[in-house]
Amino acid sequence: MIITRKSKAYRTFPPMHDMLAEPADVAVTQLAPTQVAAAGAGLVRLSAARPGDRGVIVEVGAQSHPGGHGVDVDELERRLLEFGFVEGAHIELLHEGAIRRDPIAVRLDDMRVALRRRDAEDIWIQLDAR
Amino acid sequence: MSELALRPARVALVGNPNTGKTALFNALTGSRQKVANYAGVTVERKEGHVTTASGRSLSVLDLPGTYSLRARSPDEAVTRDAVLGRLAGEAEPDVVVAVADATNLRLVLRLILELKAVGRPMVLALNMYDIAQRQGLRIDLDGLRRELGCPIVTTVATRKRGVDDLVAQVEALAAAGEIGGHANAWREPTAPEIRAAHREAQRILRAYVRPPERPDTLTGKIDAVLLHPVAGLAILLGLLFVMFQGVFTWGKWVGDQMGDGFTALGAFIAAHLPPGLLASFLTDGVISGVGSVLVFLPQILVLFFFIILLEDFGYMARAAFLMDRIMGGAGLHGRAFIPLLSSFACAIPGIMSTRVIDNKRDRLTTILVAPLMTCSARIPVYTLIIGAFIPDRTYWGFMSLQGLVMFGLYAAGIVSALGVSFVIRRVFWRGAVEPFLMELPSYKLPSAANVARNVLLRGQIFVSRAGRIIFPIMIVVWVLANVPGPPPGATEPAINFSVAGRLGHLLEPLLAPIGFNWQMTVALIPGFAAREVAVAALGTVYAVSDAGGNPGALATQLAHHWSLATGLSFLAWYVFAPQCASTLGVVKRETNSWRWPIIMFLYMAGLAYLTSFATYHLAVALGAG
Numbered sequence: 001m002i003i004t005r006k007s008k009a010y011r012t013f014p015p016m017h018d019m020l021a022e023p024a025d026v027a028v029t030q031l032a033p034t035q036v037a038a039a040g041a042g043l044v045r046l047s048a049a050r051p052g053d054r055g056v057i058v059e060v061g062a063q064s065h066p067g068g069h070g071v072d073v074d075e076l077e078r079r080l081l082e083f084g085f086v087e088g089a090h091i092e093l094l095h096e097g098a099i100r101r102d103p104i105a106v107r108l109d110d111m112r113v114a115l116r117r118r119d120a121e122d123i124w125i126q127l128d129a130r
Numbered sequence: 131m132s133e134l135a136l137r138p139a140r141v142a143l144v145g146n147p148n149t150g151k152t153a154l155f156n157a158l159t160g161s162r163q164k165v166a167n168y169a170g171v172t173v174e175r176k177e178g179h180v181t182t183a184s185g186r187s188l189s190v191l192d193l194p195g196t197y198s199l200r201a202r203s204p205d206e207a208v209t210r211d212a213v214l215g216r217l218a219g220e221a222e223p224d225v226v227v228a229v230a231d232a233t234n235l236r237l238v239l240r241l242i243l244e245l246k247a248v249g250r251p252m253v254l255a256l257n258m259y260d261i262a263q264r265q266g267l268r269i270d271l272d273g274l275r276r277e278l279g280c281p282i283v284t285t286v287a288t289r290k291r292g293v294d295d296l297v298a299q300v301e302a303l304a305a306a307g308e309i310g311g312h313a314n315a316w317r318e319p320t321a322p323e324i325r326a327a328h329r330e331a332q333r334i335l336r337a338y339v340r341p342p343e344r345p346d347t348l349t350g351k352i353d354a355v356l357l358h359p360v361a362g363l364a365i366l367l368g369l370l371f372v373m374f375q376g377v378f379t380w381g382k383w384v385g386d387q388m389g390d391g392f393t394a395l396g397a398f399i400a401a402h403l404p405p406g407l408l409a410s411f412l413t414d415g416v417i418s419g420v421g422s423v424l425v426f427l428p429q430i431l432v433l434f435f436f437i438i439l440l441e442d443f444g445y446m447a448r449a450a451f452l453m454d455r456i457m458g459g460a461g462l463h464g465r466a467f468i469p470l471l472s473s474f475a476c477a478i479p480g481i482m483s484t485r486v487i488d489n490k491r492d493r494l495t496t497i498l499v500a501p502l503m504t505c506s507a508r509i510p511v512y513t514l515i516i517g518a519f520i521p522d523r524t525y526w527g528f529m530s531l532q533g534l535v536m537f538g539l540y541a542a543g544i545v546s547a548l549g550v551s552f553v554i555r556r557v558f559w560r561g562a563v564e565p566f567l568m569e570l571p572s573y574k575l576p577s578a579a580n581v582a583r584n585v586l587l588r589g590q591i592f593v594s595r596a597g598r599i600i601f602p603i604m605i606v607v608w609v610l611a612n613v614p615g616p617p618p619g620a621t622e623p624a625i626n627f628s629v630a631g632r633l634g635h636l637l638e639p640l641l642a643p644i645g646f647n648w649q650m651t652v653a654l655i656p657g658f659a660a661r662e663v664a665v666a667a668l669g670t671v672y673a674v675s676d677a678g679g680n681p682g683a684l685a686t687q688l689a690h691h692w693s694l695a696t697g698l699s700f701l702a703w704y705v706f707a708p709q710c711a712s713t714l715g716v717v718k719r720e721t722n723s724w725r726w727p728i729i730m731f732l733y734m735a736g737l738a739y740l741t742s743f744a745t746y747h748l749a750v751a752l753g754a755g
């Protein structure tokens with residue numbers, strides 16, 4: 001499979017995911033404290049969110065596991081977009097599965113969508129202040 | 131007069147999944163295609179016809195739902211190709227009807243922008259308008275009409291509301307003919323283009339749709355229970371449990387009455403016809419054979435009643451959510467859930483609905499394990515053997531032992547499907563599993579008419595199978611069990627001299643190690659055509675060999691002739707054995723090669739033999755021989 005990494009001039013956040021270098025089957029990613037600081041408070045990956053977390057999607061990409069999704073990253077990004085995971089959409093994590101808290105069910109604007117945490121890695125959410 | 135005015139206008143129904151396209155198609159054309167409350171019900175193109183009030187004929191296409199024309203899976207490719215006129219021998223549609231769920235317009239607006247690029251004249255059907263009104267959703271129809279530049283009709287497909295209006299709008303567009311469309315400017319959108327289209331959709335939504343005054347809060351409340359990590363799983367198991375108890379306690383009672391009826395009918399014929407070939411054909415061939423399968427009709431109906439109720443309610447996507455991690459652990463694609471679930475009815479629609487899976491290996495894995503799910507043709511076999519060998523006991527007042535064993539057999543099917551998939555994905559085809567996104571539909575109260583229609587449809591299929599497949603095969607079996615007749619003065623049962631008897635005795639050594647006798651061997655051979663045929667064949671074989679002996683129900687006879695170990699071994703055999711020619715045929719058709727049906731046959735037969743062998747010897751060792 002050919003993996004094309006796009007250079008995105010307008011990226012708000014530097015692609016720091018390479019530093020995470022986790023084994024392919026780890027579903028839940030937590031940001032290291034330094035990264036949270038770098039990225040700004042209240043900013044989480046959807047894959048790391050907990051039930052009840054809600055906010056606005058600020059960035060959708062697909063760089064964390066190039067080749068690890070069964071499709072290339074550009075394809076995953078487009079699928080997420082077509083399903084409504086798009087910058088500006090309101091999102092709330094509703095439920096999570098029993099085993100390893102996976103998959104997750106979210107409210108995305110007016111619809112409810114289920115997805116696996118590993119495919120939600122590159123959806124960044126600005127959490128609402130609680 | 132233009133060419134279009136002379137031939138039927140082609141109309142295609144396009145939209146997101148689960149927006150009511152098929153319900154609308156049925157309302158328009160009077161068809162009875164499957165409608166259910168989850169995404170991915172329709173996986174093929176279906177054609178129907180409607181004649182307008184003015185006598186014009188329209189040819190309507192129902193298509194699989196999609197979020198984008200940028201198709202990724204085989205079902206979505208059908209939609210793309212139909213819209214773009216790429217299907218072999220089929221031009222593009224004259225009119226596209228974009229079907230939208232009026233309560234959820236965001237994604238479909240983006241799809242509509244894609245459809246506009248295709249350039250076909252379009253009508254927007256705002257379906258589920260009843261729900262939109264109940265929620266107090268306000269849509270500025272005139273504004274939206276101006277903005278999108280296409281006629282809009284509001285519809286309630288399930289109650290046939292707005293259908294005439296839709297037909298009239300379609301007809302008007304078709305009459306406008308060539309001037310309506312423009313050249314196709316569609317191409318696969320890039321990610322930035324999708325983002326831009328979303329912004330445009332969002333702008334339209336803001337301008338013309340006011341959020342609902344009474345949004346649906348019920349779905350959220352129900353989900354809080356049904357998707358709860360612990361309670362949700364417990365409820366899922368509980369539902370399955372109740373389903374099989376129901377199959378046994380309610381279904382079986384009616385079935386038993388039918389069985390008694392058939393026995394009485396046989397006795398009546400035997401008493402009033404002169405003994406001879408005709409009487410034997412009617413009692414041993416038709417009643418003992420086909421009748422022994424038909425008595426399972428009530429059980430089939432009960433099972434489908436439960437399944438269809440859950441489908442219409444919107445539970446299936448929740449069950450997929452709860453099972454996802456387990457299925458993913460076995461290497462199955464998330465979208466494999468619905469195909470596997472459909473396989474509870476029959477592996478054939480199950481295998482066909484794997485078209486919703488994009489990746490080839492994911493799809494093949496699902497196809498290969500689908501026949502392990504307990505299809506309804508196994509019900510006659512399971513019920514017969516359980517009725518014969520498992521005592522009819524009830525524990526704690528509600529739990530029937532027979533229902534429990536049935537539940538266990540279903541569980542065995544599921545567990546083995548997961549196991550086989552695990553082996554395929556971890557040993558043969560390693561690699562990442564595709565991303566999986568699934569919409570969780572709002573719950574809907576099942577409509578009694580829809581449930582009744584679908585349950586009856588399943589009943590019809592079952593009965594017509596008995597007529598088309600089982601009946602002809604039983605004639606052959608009956609002939610082979612009687613020809614040639616015994617030599618004069620023979621003391622053994624006549625069947626021992628017949629072709630079937632000899633064949634059974636010849637092949638018996640092959641199956642003796644797993645505890646099968648020659649009568650079972652005879653029954654299994656026609657049973658490769660369809661699973662329930664084995665029940666009918668057993669009925670005939672035992673009826674012929676016991677001629678004049680104890681007629682009685684087949685279950686009583688089996689309990690008399692077989693050991694418990696043999697009965698259990700037969701059950702184990704049926705969990706795995708590839709006893710269905712049409713399944714193999716469909717696998718050939720869907721994979722376009724003989725390779726996969728052959729692999730499927732071999733692995734299933736191998737598993738069946740091994741499990742039966744182990745079951746039989748274990749049971750004998752425990753003293754059930």
Ligand SMILES: Nc1nc2c(ncn2[C@@H]2O[C@H](COP(=O)(O)OP(=O)(O)OP(=O)(O)O)[C@@H](O)[C@H]2O)c(=O)[nH]1
Nearest residue numbers: 148149150151152153166170171172195258286287
């Ligand atoms: N209340 C209401 N329910 C509807 C209406 N139209 C369809 N439904 C229900 O919506 C669900 C989906 O209907 P389908 O016709 O199967 O949807 P589809 O668009 O063909 O779905 P796919 O084939 O999966 O793409 C079913 O449960 C229908 O009973 C409507 O106008 N009002």
Ligand SMILES: [Mg+2]
Nearest residue numbers: 151152171172
């Ligand atoms: Mg449909």
